[in-house]
Amino acid sequence: MRGGVRRGARTLATKSLKETLAAQIPAKQAMWKKMKQDHGSKIIDTVTLDQCIGGARSVKCMVWETSLLDANEGIRFRGYTIPELQEKLPTFSGNAADEPLPEGLLWLLLTGEIPTYEQVAMVTKELADRSKLPAHVEPLIRSFPKEMHPMTQLSIAVLALQTDSRFQQAYAAGAPKSSYWEHTYEDSLNLIARLPEVAALIYRCKYHDGVLGKTDPKLDYSANFNRMLGHVSPSFDELMRLYITIHSDHEGGNASAHATHLVGSTLSDPYLALSGGLNALAGPLHGLANQEVLGWILDLQKTFKARGKPVNESTIREFAWETLNSGQVIPGYGHAVLRKTDPRYTCQRDFALKHLPNDELFQIVETIYQVMPGVLTEHGKTKNPYPNVDSHSGVLLQHYGFTEHEFYTVLFGVGRAFGVLSQLFWDRALGLPLERPKSVTPEWIVEFFKTHPDGLAKP
Numbered sequence: 001m002r003g004g005v006r007r008g009a010r011t012l013a014t015k016s017l018k019e020t021l022a023a024q025i026p027a028k029q030a031m032w033k034k035m036k037q038d039h040g041s042k043i044i045d046t047v048t049l050d051q052c053i054g055g056a057r058s059v060k061c062m063v064w065e066t067s068l069l070d071a072n073e074g075i076r077f078r079g080y081t082i083p084e085l086q087e088k089l090p091t092f093s094g095n096a097a098d099e100p101l102p103e104g105l106l107w108l109l110l111t112g113e114i115p116t117y118e119q120v121a122m123v124t125k126e127l128a129d130r131s132k133l134p135a136h137v138e139p140l141i142r143s144f145p146k147e148m149h150p151m152t153q154l155s156i157a158v159l160a161l162q163t164d165s166r167f168q169q170a171y172a173a174g175a176p177k178s179s180y181w182e183h184t185y186e187d188s189l190n191l192i193a194r195l196p197e198v199a200a201l202i203y204r205c206k207y208h209d210g211v212l213g214k215t216d217p218k219l220d221y222s223a224n225f226n227r228m229l230g231h232v233s234p235s236f237d238e239l240m241r242l243y244i245t246i247h248s249d250h251e252g253g254n255a256s257a258h259a260t261h262l263v264g265s266t267l268s269d270p271y272l273a274l275s276g277g278l279n280a281l282a283g284p285l286h287g288l289a290n291q292e293v294l295g296w297i298l299d300l301q302k303t304f305k306a307r308g309k310p311v312n313e314s315t316i317r318e319f320a321w322e323t324l325n326s327g328q329v330i331p332g333y334g335h336a337v338l339r340k341t342d343p344r345y346t347c348q349r350d351f352a353l354k355h356l357p358n359d360e361l362f363q364i365v366e367t368i369y370q371v372m373p374g375v376l377t378e379h380g381k382t383k384n385p386y387p388n389v390d391s392h393s394g395v396l397l398q399h400y401g402f403t404e405h406e407f408y409t410v411l412f413g414v415g416r417a418f419g420v421l422s423q424l425f426w427d428r429a430l431g432l433p434l435e436r437p438k439s440v441t442p443e444w445i446v447e448f449f450k451t452h453p454d455g456l457a458k459p
């Protein structure tokens with residue numbers, strides 16, 4: 001099936017992505033309506049004071065169609081684990097051993113169905129057709145000061161793309177609620193289509209000569225993104241396909257997904273909503289951890305070179321304790337929900353074992369993996385001493401000469417757009433309401449426990 005995705009043309013019998021979604025909406029709306037009628041007033045969770053103060057960990061209070069996280073197993077995208085996606089989603093070459101195409105994942109996230117090669121080819125073409133930036137965006141990116149963080153640049157650039165928002169235009173023209181899904185679809189696809197050029201412009205202007213590499217209509221989304229960034233290695237194209245796929249979604253409660261969903265619930269358009277999500281992703285406890293991990297590893301190397309010692313289990317342990325004793329976290333380890341090694345870490349490790357087994361930084365990451373769970377367990381604070389996705393991504397990028405680690409979270413942001421915008425589509429198609437949980441003051445809590453010393457009884 002080599003080249004099938006590139007050359008696949010739409011046959012008359014094949015519905016487009018938008019037509020497929022339009023056909024799904026009535027049944028989905030009916031399903032949720034019935035769910036509310038049958039079970040709407042029943043209790044599915046309770047909230048302790050610890051959860052109220054502690055970032056709402058594990059409180060079930062939002063719906064998310066596109067993925068679900070299990071603390072031990074990790075993420076499932078529309079019910080599929082990462083190895084299952086790698087087995088079932090179309091690849092660029094047609095070789096099943098290669099990495100899935102994010103265009104196929106987008107079809108899956110939106111529709112819940114594994115796409116055919118033909119459907120994936122349609123998405124590749126649709127994204128390419130939508131990719132032209134509004135004229136003012138490129139000069140804006142070129143005007144950013146070099147020292148501005150790439151995530152700040154990305155968030156501003158996404159806001160600047162908003163001048164083209166179909167949702168905003170339709171809303172201002174009085175569009176009915178029943179049509180919101182359509183405008184959200186248009187904005188979300190346009191936004192996903194335009195992110196690679198925006199990200200590549202930020203990268204080329206901040207670190208290089210400001211000139212984008214040439215795209216090729218025969219290539220897919222990820223390979224063309226790499227070309228614009230200035231990378232031409234087919235093996236790096238494979239990594240980019242995997243990278244975007246695994247970073248796309250992590251159920252609804254993570255900070256970038258939740259922020260996008262929250263902002264979108266006010267009927268802000270997808271550009272405003274995604275920018276909010278990207279701002280959350282830019283925090284070091286969330287997506288920025290991938291930049292921090294690489295920084296930590298490079299510091300480790302530098303420190304022990306200066307001390308005349310090799311990087312090995314013993315010096316990694318020493319450096320980890322220095323980090324912990326200075327009151328900092330070990331980036332790339334721990335997780336708000338996961339309690340085992342993140343399967344996104346494992347699949348990146350598998351990629352490294354296949355493509356770069358002898359890479360020096362990969363060997364260091366392997367040794368850190370041997371040492372760190374023990375150190376963090378001895379430290380005794382973190383509930384999860386195992387690595388998360390951010391622990392591995394940087395060393396893979398470094399291997400392909402993508403050394404500017406301050407930029408890594410931008411790549412995460414491009415991937416995350418696939419998941420959060422797919423959900424935003426369903427938020428509007430299902431008419432989900434304004435999000436507005438209840439907060440309480442410390443005085444309210446004190447008063448509450450005066451009258452309910454044991455709290456409320458469990459149902």
Ligand SMILES: CC(=O)SCCNC(=O)CCNC(=O)[C@H](O)C(C)(C)COP(=O)(O)OP(=O)(O)OC[C@H]1O[C@@H](n2cnc3c(N)ncnc32)[C@H](O)[C@@H]1OP(=O)(O)O
Nearest residue numbers: 285286287289329330331332333334335336381382383388
């Ligand atoms: C894509 C992603 O967002 S994946 C996460 C990326 N972030 C990182 O890798 C940063 C490092 N990790 C962390 O800071 C945390 O593990 C988080 C933010 C991811 C999760 O935070 P929480 O859910 O609060 O974790 P947990 O309940 O285990 O925290 C308990 C304590 O252990 C500490 N802890 C958690 N992870 C670590 C770590 N990697 N290093 C040191 N201490 C840690 C917490 O800071 C907290 O300390 P405190 O009681 O003094 O406040």
Ligand SMILES: O=C([O-])CC(=O)C(=O)O
Nearest residue numbers: 249250253254255336337
């Ligand atoms: O789930 C979380 O809280 C953080 C995370 O790993 C992600 O968003 O990818």
